[in-house]
Amino acid sequence: MMNNLLDNISIILVDTKTPANIGSVSRCMMNMGLARLLLVDPPADRDREAIRLAAGAQDILNKAAVFSTLREAVADHGLVIGTSRHAGKQRKNIRTPREMAEAVIPVLGKNRVAIVFGNEVNGLENQDIALCNELISIPSSDAFPSLNLSHAVMIVAYELFIASGNAAPSSGIELANAGEVEDFYRHLQETLLVIGFLDRENQERMMFSLRQVFGRARLDIRGVRILRGILTAVEREISGGKENPE
Amino acid sequence: MMNNLLDNISIILVDTKTPANIGSVSRCMMNMGLARLLLVDPPADRDREAIRLAAGAQDILNKAAVFSTLREAVADHGLVIGTSRHAGKQRKNIRTPREMAEAVIPVLGKNRVAIVFGNEVNGLENQDIALCNELISIPSSDAFPSLNLSHAVMIVAYELFIASGNAAPSSGIELANAGEVEDFYRHLQETLLVIGFLDRENQERMMFSLRQVFGRARLDIRGVRILRGILTAVEREISGGKENPE
Numbered sequence: 001m002m003n004n005l006l007d008n009i010s011i012i013l014v015d016t017k018t019p020a021n022i023g024s025v026s027r028c029m030m031n032m033g034l035a036r037l038l039l040v041d042p043p044a045d046r047d048r049e050a051i052r053l054a055a056g057a058q059d060i061l062n063k064a065a066v067f068s069t070l071r072e073a074v075a076d077h078g079l080v081i082g083t084s085r086h087a088g089k090q091r092k093n094i095r096t097p098r099e100m101a102e103a104v105i106p107v108l109g110k111n112r113v114a115i116v117f118g119n120e121v122n123g124l125e126n127q128d129i130a131l132c133n134e135l136i137s138i139p140s141s142d143a144f145p146s147l148n149l150s151h152a153v154m155i156v157a158y159e160l161f162i163a164s165g166n167a168a169p170s171s172g173i174e175l176a177n178a179g180e181v182e183d184f185y186r187h188l189q190e191t192l193l194v195i196g197f198l199d200r201e202n203q204e205r206m207m208f209s210l211r212q213v214f215g216r217a218r219l220d221i222r223g224v225r226i227l228r229g230i231l232t233a234v235e236r237e238i239s240g241g242k243e244n245p246e
Numbered sequence: 247m248m249n250n251l252l253d254n255i256s257i258i259l260v261d262t263k264t265p266a267n268i269g270s271v272s273r274c275m276m277n278m279g280l281a282r283l284l285l286v287d288p289p290a291d292r293d294r295e296a297i298r299l300a301a302g303a304q305d306i307l308n309k310a311a312v313f314s315t316l317r318e319a320v321a322d323h324g325l326v327i328g329t330s331r332h333a334g335k336q337r338k339n340i341r342t343p344r345e346m347a348e349a350v351i352p353v354l355g356k357n358r359v360a361i362v363f364g365n366e367v368n369g370l371e372n373q374d375i376a377l378c379n380e381l382i383s384i385p386s387s388d389a390f391p392s393l394n395l396s397h398a399v400m401i402v403a404y405e406l407f408i409a410s411g412n413a414a415p416s417s418g419i420e421l422a423n424a425g426e427v428e429d430f431y432r433h434l435q436e437t438l439l440v441i442g443f444l445d446r447e448n449q450e451r452m453m454f455s456l457r458q459v460f461g462r463a464r465l466d467i468r469g470v471r472i473l474r475g476i477l478t479a480v481e482r483e484i485s486g487g488k489e490n491p492e
Contacts, residue, residue, distance in 0.1 A: 028397060033387040056390045098408075139408060141279040144302045151274060151400045154393075158401055162344075162385060197479040209472055217463035226455055233443035234480055 005108040006033045006164050011153060012073050014040040014128055015119040022046065023053035023061060024150030030057035032157035033164070037064040038073045038114070070116065070128045071182070078111030078175030079104065079218060082132030083152060085123040085145070094135045097156045101163035107218075111175045115156055120149050130208055131178070133215040176224045184224050185211065191231045194238060252279045252410055254354045257399060258319050260286040260374055261365040268292065269299035269307060270396035276303035278403035279410070283310040284319045284360070316362065316374045324357030325350065328378030329398060331369040331391070339380065343402045346382045347409035361402055366395050422470045430470050431457065437477045440484060 011029055016022055016039070023046070026037060037060050046061065054061045067073040074080045081104070084094055095103075104113050116132060118124035129135065138147060138155050147155075176184075189207055192198040198206055217223065257275055262268055262285070269292070272283060283306050292307065300307045313319040320326045327350070330340055341349075350359050362378060364370035375381065384393060384401050393401075422430075435453055438444040444452055463469065 024394065024397075027390075027394060030390040031386045031393050031397070033389070053394075055394075056392070139404075140277045141407070143279070144273075144276040146302070147277050147400075148270065148273060148299075148301075151270075151277070151397065154397045154400055155404055158385075161387070165385075192476065192479075195476075195479045195483040197476050206472070209468070213463055213465070213469040213472065217459055219459065222455070223459040226452070226459065230438065230441075230443050233438075233441045237441040238483055 005105060006160060007035060008108040008112050009034055009104075009160060010036045010038050010073075010077065010112060010114045011157070012038045012040060012070065012114050012116045013042065013149070014070055014116060014124065016042050016149065017120050018149075019043050019045055019047045019050035020053050021050075021120065021149045022064070023050035025153045026054040026057040026060040026064075028150055028154040028157050029060055032154070032161040034157050034160070035060060037061070039064050039066045040070050040073050041068060042066060070131055071178075074114050074116070074131055074178040076112060077114040077178050079107060079113045079134075080116060080132045080178055081114065082116045082124050082129050082135045083118070083156065084129070084135045084137045085118070085147075085152075094137045097136050097138055097159040098163075100134075100136045101156075101159040104160070105163045107175065112177075114178075117149060117153060126208070130211055131182075133218060174221055176219045176221045180221065180224055181214075181219055184214075184219070184228055187228055187231050191234055194235065251351065251354045252406060253281055254358050255280050255350075255406060256282045256284050256319075256323065256358060256360045257403070258284045258286060258316065258360050258362045259288065259395070260316055260362060260370065262288055262395065263366050264395075265289050265291060265293045265296035266299050267296075267366065267395045268310070269296035271399045272300040272303040272306040272310075274396055274400040274403050275306055278400070278407040280403050280406070281306060283307070285310050285312045286316050286319050287314060288312060316377055320360050320362070320377055322358060323360040325353060325359045325380075326362060326378045327360065328362045328370050328375050328381045329364070329402065330375070330381045330383045331364070331393075331398075340383045341380065343382050343384055343405040344409075346380075347402075347405040350406070351409045351411075363395060363399060420466055422465045422467045426467065426470050427460075427465055430460075430465070430474055433474055433477050437480055440481065 011025065011034060013022060013025060022039065022042065029035065029037060050061065051058060081100060107113060116124065116128065118128065136156070138152055140147060185207065188210065189198065189203065193200065193203070219227075257271065257280060259268060259271060268285065268288065275281065275283060296307065297304060327346060353359060362370065362374065364374065382402070384398055386393060431453065434456065435444065435449065439446065439449070
């Protein structure tokens with residue numbers, strides 16, 4: 001079954017306020033052949049309304065794994081895609097769900113892919129967006145662009161389901177998982193502080209921009225190894241240069 | 247504005263049981279630029295939950311026209327499209343929402359088109375299907391094909407919105423041109439030689455790998471500027487370290 005590919009998709013809901021929405025999302029997922037639901041900091045109670053709205057998908061609701069931070073939730077995913085509610089001018093390189101789905105299906109053979117949805121009021125916070133390799137935004141009317149959370153999930157799940165039917169067998173590059181990529185960013189940040197490219201005060205904004213640059217690259221394991229090798233070479237050269245004077 | 251085309255679409259809900267679903271449908275419609283909602287034999291009460299779920303689309307809910315039969319509701323429509331919940335083998339010639347949307351948009355200039363949704367439990371009755379020119383069925387998983395009514399409307403409305411050409415093209419990032427990218431690779435290669443990451447003899451293979459890493463990133467102008475800024479900072483730091491001994 002081609003649909004097994006979709007087993008490597010995780011839907012991640014961050015800081016959802018209304019339990020009913022989590023139930024509705026479970027149903028949408030099952031309608032579209034998705035199974036793995038991860039919840040970050042969800043409401044304590046999965047109330048009767050959530051269970052009612054899950055309808056035949058209560059199994060997805062019951063098995064949903066709970067995390068306290070998005071960083072933990074995405075750790076074993078090779079690709080993390082955030083949903084942005086407003087395609088703001090400052091946010092470049094936002095794709096549509098359809099473009100995303102077509103690009104993601106070939107990657108699923110060897111990688112877990114997370115699609116992340118923020119809360120009902122504000123969407124994703126900047127600190128969560130920073131953890132995403134790329135962003136998508138659902139096309140909608142300027143007059144009232146704000147979709148209900150479960151409807152947003154439905155559109156994304158539907159596009160993935162449609163795209164999975166046409167999937168060519170995966171041509172598999174093996175993406176680095178989010179934990180390895182975070183280690184790279186940490187290493188990069190340290191090195192950039194050492195060489196004076198980053199100010200201690202104002203480093204977050206530049207790191208955000210660098211995450212956008214490298215996020216788009218969909219780093220694979222070998223790419224991460226090469227880039228970290230460069231950082232290590234820079235550090236060695238600089239500490240060597242400082243030892244020489246002695 | 248293209249959106250006027252979508253004004254010729256009517257969403258018709260037949261025999262809906264739950265007022266809340268009518269509210270949710272109103273919101274979906276407004277999200278996707280649709281405005282005309284017709285209700286056949288709806289529940290007497292549009293309750294508080296319906297109004298709450300309509301969110302910013304209460305105007306659509308309030309203006310919804312009510313009919314006692316589908317025959318009356320579709321009377322002034324040139325094309326009537328029914329939604330079938332199960333693409334049963336006996337029902338031939340059922341299209342997908344995407345195929346339907348592409349076929350319907352060119353017709354909208356001079357015709358009203360109705361999309362008809364049955365009730366939550368049974369979908370459309372045969373006598374209603376008989377009034378439809380054609381049928382569509384939403385692709386969904388065999389394991390649990392039954393969509394919530396508002397989610398079914400959302401998918402159809404979304405496909406119409408996309409097909410209408412209203413969706414803004416996905417936000418264009420301005421890619422760096424090949425000359426700028428080549429300048430970056432040259433700068434990178436020089437720096438990597440200086441720090442001893444590259445051997446003079448065997449540099450081409452590593453540069454090829456690095457081109458793969460950064461090539462996937464589809465570098466934009468700002469990204470190139472940042473990366474070259476880092477290279478310059480590395481060079482400055484190293485030459486600083488080497489000048490100190492003097």
